[in-house]
Structure formats: structure tokens, C-alpha cells
Amino acid sequence: MCELEELLAVWLPRQRWFSGKGIPLRRLRILSRHQLLSAGPEGPDLDLLVLEAGQRGTTSRYQIMLGSRPPRTLPAHLARTAIGVCQVFGGRPQVVYDAAHDEELTALLLERFTDTEPGGRSEVRFRTLPGARLRTGAPGRLLTGEQSNTSLVFGRDHVLKTFRRLWPGPNPDLELNTALSGSPYVAEPCGWIEADLPGSPTPTTLAMLQTFVPEATDGWVMATANVRSLLAGATREREAAFAEEAALLGRTTAEVHRSLSQTLPTDVLSLDEISDLAEAMVERLAMATAEVPELAEHAQSVMSAYSDFSQVDGPLPTQRVHGDYHLGQVIRPERGWVLLDFEGEPTMPVQDRRRLSNPLRDVAGMLRSFDYAAGYLLIDHPGEPDLERSARVWARHNREAFCRGYADGGGIDPDKHLVALRAFEFDKAVYEVLYEARNRPNWLRVPLDSIASAVAASVPG
Numbered sequence: 429m430c431e432l433e434e435l436l437a438v439w440l441p442r443q444r445w446f447s448g449k450g451i452p453l454r455r456l457r458i459l460s461r462h463q464l465l466s467a468g469p470e471g472p473d474l475d476l477l478v479l480e481a482g483q484r485g486t487t488s489r490y491q492i493m494l495g496s497r498p499p500r501t502l503p504a505h506l507a508r509t510a511i512g513v514c515q516v517f518g519g520r521p522q523v524v525y526d527a528a529h530d531e532e533l534t535a536l537l538l539e540r541f542t543d544t545e546p547g548g549r550s551e552v553r554f555r556t557l558p559g560a561r562l563r564t565g566a567p568g569r570l571l572t573g574e575q576s577n578t579s580l581v582f583g584r585d586h587v588l589k590t591f592r593r594l595w596p597g598p599n600p601d602l603e604l605n606t607a608l609s610g611s612p613y614v615a616e617p618c619g620w621i622e623a624d625l626p627g628s629p630t631p632t633t634l635a636m637l638q639t640f641v642p643e644a645t646d647g648w649v650m651a652t653a654n655v656r657s658l659l660a661g662a663t664r665e666r667e668a669a670f671a672e673e674a675a676l677l678g679r680t681t682a683e684v685h686r687s688l689s690q691t692l693p694t695d696v697l698s699l700d701e702i703s704d705l706a707e708a709m710v711e712r713l714a715m716a717t718a719e720v721p722e723l724a725e726h727a728q729s730v731m732s733a734y735s736d737f738s739q740v741d742g743p744l745p746t747q748r749v750h751g752d753y754h755l756g757q758v759i760r761p762e763r764g765w766v767l768l769d770f771e772g773e774p775t776m777p778v779q780d781r782r783r784l785s786n787p788l789r790d791v792a793g794m795l796r797s798f799d800y801a802a803g804y805l806l807i808d809h810p811g812e813p814d815l816e817r818s819a820r821v822w823a824r825h826n827r828e829a830f831c832r833g834y835a836d837g838g839g840i841d842p843d844k845h846l847v848a849l850r851a852f853e854f855d856k857a858v859y860e861v862l863y864e865a866r867n868r869p870n871w872l873r874v875p876l877d878s879i880a881s882a883v884a885a886s887v888p889g
């Protein structure tokens with residue numbers, strides 16, 4: 429390992445967006461380096477690095493924008509982004525840092541889209557979609573939050589989402605947003621950055637440029653504010669107002685599913701394929717139970733839901749879906765709900781995320797999210813049965829409102845497919861158990877408690 433790789437090997441696993449948490453990092457190497465700016469001896473320089481991280485026999489690729497400046501010249505506000513001091517690619521010692529925080533450098537990324545020959549033959553290409561109108565000049569402000577990727581907002585015009593974990597080929601977020609282009613329910617895509625990477629026959633998407641949707645509140649913030657006010661004694665009218673939002677979200681979801689089914693391929697799962705899907709759910713449960721033993725006490729009941737699903741009266745229609753649908757993926761500007769982040773579950777291999785699926789998978793994701801909003805607020809109120817009852821009633825009302833909206837909007841009626849819905853919900857909750865154990869252990873109770881309640885609700889008597 430070179431010095432820079434050694435520094436990165438310590439820094440990478442500590443990042444919020446590193447998806448291999450909990451598994452030791454065995455190897456790290458810089459797979460490719462693309463110089464985006466070299467400002468001379470005083471710096472700063474900007475390099476786009478693709479790292480290859482080896483863990484437990486598998487390798488994953490991550491993207492970082494590496495800033496470098498002469499030692500002791502890193503502005504104070506960037507001090508906490510420093511990765512270390514080392515010789516960068518054989519040159520003089522430099523302080524290297526995560527350039528996503530450096531507005532002087534991120535402004536340059538947007539400018540690059542307007543270069544007269546954005547495509548060119550370079551290994552990294554800045555592409556724009558036909559008709560996209562770009563407004564440059566604003567610095568790229570980093571969005572903070574619980575993110576799997578890193579997004580930069582330019583003024584009130586654009587968001588550049590840089591994908592941290594890279595998979596070969598087009599990123600599903602770009603693919604689906606492009607298919608939905610023109611829909612009022614997505615943020616209009618404007619372009620993307622792609623690169624030819626070693627070992628990958630098709631270009632890999634590095635980032636996606638979208639229109640910024642101003643003055644929007646995220647669904648998770650709205651939902652948790654509503655539960656919180658209810659627990660603090662707010663009126664039922666306030667709760668009912670949010671249920672209207674849940675119903676509108678259901679209708680919007682159905683509209684988006686319909687558009688996806690009209691513009692991208694669809695299929696039908698045979699009975700054998702449904703059985704295979706149930707088998708994949710069983711495998712995920714086994715993997716999660718090995719990592720989180722508390723799941724074991726519910727495994728039998730969850731398996732029996734999967735077994736019921738494997739025998740449903742097929743065939744089951746499939747199409748491209750969101751894949752990781754929850755309240756944090758939807759924002760609410762004045763015009764109605766807007767759906768974001770069609771990347772699918774960030775830890776799943778891209779070929780699985782591109783697979784056609786039944787739209788009830790997304791319905792189940794959102795239903796889980798209403799449970800989450802209620803359960804999250806109960807973490808700080810253990811042993812308060814009245815609060816728990818109110819929070820659970822809140823979740824039930826919003827789940828019902830969402831399903832009603834979904835069916836009214838022309839989607840499959842979730843109430844008529846309870847066996848499939850139950851299996852998808854369990855599968856999502858199992859995914860969440862793994863996700864929380866690896867990323868936010870003090871949230872682990874939220875999906876575990878949901879599984880326990882769903883299991884208890886199915887026990888006769």
C-alpha cells in the first residue's frame with residue numbers, strides 16, 4: 429500500500445456512507461485516479477478517486493473526491509475533513525481531505541457540465557440530457573444527514589448526487605429518473621457523470637444532476653413531527669391532516685408505478701419464480717439472524733409468512749419499482765409529493781436492484797416507514813403503554829390511508845393481497861434489522877419491535 433492508501437484505509441470505514449460496516453477491511457487500493465483540477469503549487473488540487481475495498485473475499489468500489497493542498501494551508505473550516513498528510517501520487521507532501529466539503533472545488537463540478545465538449549473521449553465524462561438548462565455560478569453546498577451518498581446543492585437550481593458505492597453500468601437512480609423525466613412526481617434529471625473503469629465493459633455512473641426542489645419538507649420530518657405533536661396531546665384534527673398526506677402519497681406512488689410500467693419492461697412471475705423469491709427471503713432472514721441473534725425467536729413465524737407467500741395464487745405482475753421506498757425518500761413541496769432516490773437498497777448488488785419486482789414491495793416499504801416513525805419516537809419512552817398505544821394507532825391510520833390512496837390511484841389494492849404484502853413487509857423489516865445493527869445500533873429496537881408486534885398479531889387468541 430502507498431502512504432495515501434494507508435490513510436484512506438483508516439478513513440474509509442469511518443464514513444457514514446461506507447456500506448461494509450462491521451466487517452474488517454482487509455485490503456484497499458486506488459483503482460483509478462482522474463485529475464479534475466490542478467491549480468499549481470499553491471493548490472488546491474481535485475482528484476476523483478475510485479477505491480477498491482476488499483472485505484471477506486469480496487471487493488467493493490467507492491468514489492471519493494480528494495482535495496489536496498500544501499500542508500498548513502487547509503482553511504480552518506475544512507480541518508475536520510482532513511484525511512492526513514502524505515505524498516500524493518509521488519509529488520510533494522500535501523494535506524489530503526474530503527473535497528465534498530470544499531465549496532471552492534465543488535463549484536467546479538457544475539461548471540464542467542457546461543464545457544463545450546462535455547463528452548469528449550476522456551475517461552470521466554460530464555453528460556447533459558437534451559433540453560436541460562443549467563445555471564452555474566453557485567457553490568456546491570453539501571447536504572448533511574443520514575445519507576448513503578453525498579449530495580451537493582447548487583443555489584436553488586441543482587442537486588448533484590455523487591454515488592459513494594459504485595457498481596458497474598448505469599445507476600438505477602439515473603435510469604428510473606430518466607424514464608420518469610417530465611413527471612411532476614420526480615425532480616427533473618439534467619445530466620450525469622460517468623467513467624470507464626477497469627474491468628467494467630459499460631460506463632459506470634459516478635453522479636446524477638437533478639433539478640433542486642426548493643421549499644420542500646421531507647416526509648420523515650413531517651411524519652415524526654406529527655407523531656410527536658400527537659404524543660404531546662395535539663388534537664385529532666392535526667393527525668387527520670397528516671393522514672390526508674399519507675393518502676395523497678399513496679395516490680402519487682400508484683401514478684409513479686403506472687408511469688414506470690408504461691416506459692420500462694414488465695413481466696409476470698410464475699409460481700416457480702414466486703417460490704424462488706420466497707426462498708431469497710428465507711436466505712436473508714438466515715443471514716440477519718446469524719448477525720442479530722435476537723431475531724431467532726421470531727424466525728419460525730416469519731418463515732411461515734414466507735411459506736404462505738410461496739404458495740400464493742400467482743401469477744404476480746412485475747415491473748421496475750423504487751426498491752427502497754420510505755418516508756425519507758419523499759419530499760413535499762407545495763405542488764404535491766416528489767419521489768427521490770430510486771437506487772434501491774444500497775447494500776444489494778446492482779443486478780438484483782435492477783430486477784423487476786412486484787409494486788407491493790414499495791407499498792410494504794412505505795408501510796414499514798409509518799411503523800418506523802411511530803416506533804422511533806417510542807425509543808425514548810420505554811414502558812409508557814398509553815404513548816405506545818397512541819403511536820401504534822397513528823401508524824395504523826396512516827398505513828390505511830396510504831393503502832386507500834394507492835388503490836384509489838389505480839394501484840393494486842393492497843388489502844386484496846395481504847399474504848404477499850405481509851411477506852414483503854417482513855422481508856423489509858429483516859433488511860432494516862441488518863441495516864440498523866450495522867449503522868445505527870440504538871435504532872435496532874424499531875424494526876425488532878415491529879417484527880415482534882406483527883408476529884404477536886398473527887398468533888390466534
Ligand SMILES: Nc1ncnc2c1ncn2[C@@H]1O[C@H](COP(=O)(O)OP(=O)(O)O)[C@@H](O)[C@H]1O
Binds near residue numbers: 615640644646757769
Ligand atoms: N432534487 C432534490 N430537491 C430537493 N431536495 C433533494 C433533492 N434530492 C435530494 N434532496 C434531499 O437530499 C436527501 C438525500 O437524497 P437521496 O437521493 O435520498 O440520497 P441518499 O441516497 O444519499 O439517501 C433527500 O432526503 C432530500 O432531503
Ligand SMILES: O=P(O)(O)O[C@H]1O[C@H](CO)[C@@H](O[C@H]2O[C@H](CO)[C@@H](O)[C@H](O)[C@H]2O)[C@H](O)[C@H]1O
Binds near residue numbers: 577648752754773
Ligand atoms: O435513504 P437511504 O438510501 O440511505 O436508505 C437507507 O437508510 C435509511 C435511513 O436513513 C433506511 O431507512 C430506515 O430508516 C428510515 C428513518 O430514518 C425509515 O423511514 C425507513 O422506513 C427505514 O427503512 C433504509 O432502510 C436504508 O436502506
